[in-house]
Amino acid sequence: MTRNILVVDDDQEMLLSLKEGLEGYGENFSVLMAGDGLVAVEKLKISPISLVVSDIRMGRMDGFTLLTYIMQYYPGIPVILMTGYGTDDTERQALARGALGYIEKPFTIENLSRQIMTVTRRESDGGTLQGISSGNFLQLIGMEEKTCTIRLVDKLYDKHGVLFFKEGELLNARVGNLQGEAAAYEIFAWDEVNLSIQNACHQKERKIKSDLQAVLLEAMRLKDEAADNGEEPVSPLELKEESGNGYEVRESKEMSITNHIKSKVEGKLGKKCGLMDICEDDSWDSLLTQMAKIGEFLGAGKLKLVYVDKEESNDFILLPGQETTVISVNPKCPRERIIQALTDKQTP
Amino acid sequence: MKKLFKHILSTEDVKGIMLFSFEGELIFKKFSSPLSEEPKGSARWLNVINSLKGVKEVDVIFEKTRLYARRTEHGYLLILMGIFAPIAMIRLNCDVLLSSSKQMGIIKGLRGLLKKAN
Numbered sequence: 362m363t364r365n366i367l368v369v370d371d372d373q374e375m376l377l378s379l380k381e382g383l384e385g386y387g388e389n390f391s392v393l394m395a396g397d398g399l400v401a402v403e404k405l406k407i408s409p410i411s412l413v414v415s416d417i418r419m420g421r422m423d424g425f426t427l428l429t430y431i432m433q434y435y436p437g438i439p440v441i442l443m444t445g446y447g448t449d450d451t452e453r454q455a456l457a458r459g460a461l462g463y464i465e466k467p468f469t470i471e472n473l474s475r476q477i478m479t480v481t482r483r484e485s486d487g488g489t490l491q492g493i494s495s496g497n498f499l500q501l502i503g504m505e506e507k508t509c510t511i512r513l514v515d516k517l518y519d520k521h522g523v524l525f526f527k528e529g530e531l532l533n534a535r536v537g538n539l540q541g542e543a544a545a546y547e548i549f550a551w552d553e554v555n556l557s558i559q560n561a562c563h564q565k566e567r568k569i570k571s572d573l574q575a576v577l578l579e580a581m582r583l584k585d586e587a588a589d590n591g592e593e594p595v596s597p598l599e600l601k602e603e604s605g606n607g608y609e610v611r612e613s614k615e616m617s618i619t620n621h622i623k624s625k626v627e628g629k630l631g632k633k634c635g636l637m638d639i640c641e642d643d644s645w646d647s648l649l650t651q652m653a654k655i656g657e658f659l660g661a662g663k664l665k666l667v668y669v670d671k672e673e674s675n676d677f678i679l680l681p682g683q684e685t686t687v688i689s690v691n692p693k694c695p696r697e698r699i700i701q702a703l704t705d706k707q708t709p
Numbered sequence: 710m711k712k713l714f715k716h717i718l719s720t721e722d723v724k725g726i727m728l729f730s731f732e733g734e735l736i737f738k739k740f741s742s743p744l745s746e747e748p749k750g751s752a753r754w755l756n757v758i759n760s761l762k763g764v765k766e767v768d769v770i771f772e773k774t775r776l777y778a779r780r781t782e783h784g785y786l787l788i789l790m791g792i793f794a795p796i797a798m799i800r801l802n803c804d805v806l807l808s809s810s811k812q813m814g815i816i817k818g819l820r821g822l823l824k825k826a827n
Contacts, residue, residue: 496801500805501808581801585797648764655776655787656771658746659774659789661774662771662773663772667768670766
């Protein structure tokens with residue numbers, strides 16, 4: 362998981378030399394820069410930050426004010442303050458206001474980077490998990506009554522979010538500038554995430570009043586609603602129902618079935634929608650036949666599409682017809698939106 | 710059993726649930742309105758279950774309705790729903806049901822109990 366360190370100083374020369382020095386540790390973290398506290402606040406709103414290293418004396422917004430702001434709005438982000446005018450009292454004040462570290466100029470890059478790495482390692486002291494469904498995992502956090510901070514990355518859109526748990530209660534969530542339940546709804550809608558767990562929670566105030574189960578279910582409801590409303594409108598493929606059982610792509614001299622489906626779905630959902638391959642394959646006919654029979658038994662009407670998850674590297678979408686069309690998709694694909702795209706009718 | 714599936718059954722537009730063993734035997738069923746024909750264990754269902762071999766889950770989209778099948782430790786859970794059912798919530802409820810029932814050992818011996826109950 363990428364860790365971004367935000368370095369804040371109004372001394373441009375100092376800022377650049379810190380950036381150059383810290384870039385030598387690019388394997389461990391990336392460096393973002395801000396020219397003063399106000400710029401830092403804006404960066405915090407738009408970028409996922411793991412640690413802030415800030416000078417104390419700055420114009421517009423000084424390091425102490427920035428520290429206070431971070432403690433209030435981003436309590437999971439640790440702060441190291443640095444100063445060239447340090448006294449024992451300054452250090453005492455910095456630590457009393459919540460700074461995790463205090464460093465006096467001049468210092469060596471090695472010394473600062475050591476402190477940074479010590480702090481960032483704590484972000485995942487409870488472990489990391491790759492490619493999981495967030496909803497199920499978070500239920501377990503609630504059941505285990507864990508106190509922790511969970512940082513998540515949505516694998517599909519590379520969005521970053523943070524969840525704060527105290528004894529299994531979800532206190533707050535944050536995605537970019539969004540906090541509270543609204544942020545939790547967004548995070549819980551992510552289908553597949555990488556996450557790291559920190560065995561501590563610095564969030565004091567409870568910003569989410571509902572219990573975890575209720576938030577999870579509401580998130581699912583909103584996700585379904587968004588799909589139903591087609592928030593990113595998906596127009597249908599030019600598929601039409603045959604008089605028989607299944608679909609037939611409207612004939613096009615220029616395009617094969619494969620290209621037609623690909624261009625239509627990708628045209629609406631984007632190149633990253635997860636389509637891997639499209640082919641005709643009769644090895645799925647037995648499954649399709651059985652599903653069609655269930656449909657008859659249940660009076661469900663004609664079979665339109667089957668989405669299959671075999672826990673393999675790809676999932677499969679089967680379109681019945683004279684020849685069965687099989688679409689291989691990435692399991693992380695936006696399943697509902699692809700299904701909607703493939704099943705929505707369009708009047709010929 | 711009804712209690713175990715109550716969250717799923719109470720979800721909007723869910724019309725019914727069937728749990729079949731891997732041998733095609735009907736372990737549990739509950740529908741919001743009766744079907745014209747009872748889905749009793751038979752060769753028909755064995756063929757259906759066999760066709761799902763190796764499959765973790767399928768979403769089946771029909772003209773009028775939708776079916777979600779999910780593999781469990783003891784067979785396949787089939788959830789019949791309308792086209793407006795909140796499918797993501799239903800999947801989540803299945804995840805929660807399967808993981809929590811494993812944790813609490815509810816599934817263990819369930820089949821035997823169900824046979825008695827039926």
